[in-house]
Amino acid sequence: QVQLVESGGGLVQAGGSLRLSCAASGRTFSLFAVGWFRQAPGNEREFIAGISRSGGVTVYKDSVKGRFTISRDNAKNTVFLQMNSLKPEDTAVYYCAANTSPTVVRVPSSFDYWGQGTQVTVSS
Numbered sequence: 001q002v003q004l005v006e007s008g009g010g011l012v013q014a015g016g017s018l019r020l021s022c023a024a025s026g027r028t029f030s031l032f033a034v035g036w037f038r039q040a041p042g043n044e045r046e047f048i049a050g051i052s053r054s055g056g057v058t059v060y061k062d063s064v065k066g067r068f069t070i071s072r073d074n075a076k077n078t079v080f081l082q083m084n085s086l087k088p089e090d091t092a093v094y095y096c097a098a099n100t101s102p103t104v105v106r107v108p109s110s111f112d113y114w115g116q117g118t119q120v121t122v123s124s
Helices: none
Strands: 002-007 010-013 018-026 033-039 046-051 058-060 068-073 078-083 092-099 118-123
Touching: 002 092, 018 033, 018 092, 018 118, 033 068, 033 078, 046 068, 046 078, 058 068, 078 092
Parallel strands: 010 118
Antiparallel strands: 002 018, 018 078, 033 046, 033 092, 046 058, 068 078, 092 118
């Protein structure tokens, strides 16, 4: 098992930046691919970005490409999501999730472990 805890959310003005962290504990973190998802009220949970076990492969939702960057530090058991040029439509609860897939997948049901989420609010 692995436990995930997100942090770094908050209130920011449009055009601003936030850096989310996903801290893992439990099993060897480098065994897990990690994804970031978000869910706004009334919407389904959607894939934002994913990173492979080694960090060598990253995948992004089209609407965040060039604005968001996912990275990981396996020595510190942490995955990051740097979010720049934030827009009001980025407002949501952001979750990190992990699975043992050898590739980066986008489907929420493919992830076995989830954090509790962190709120990101972007004001216009």
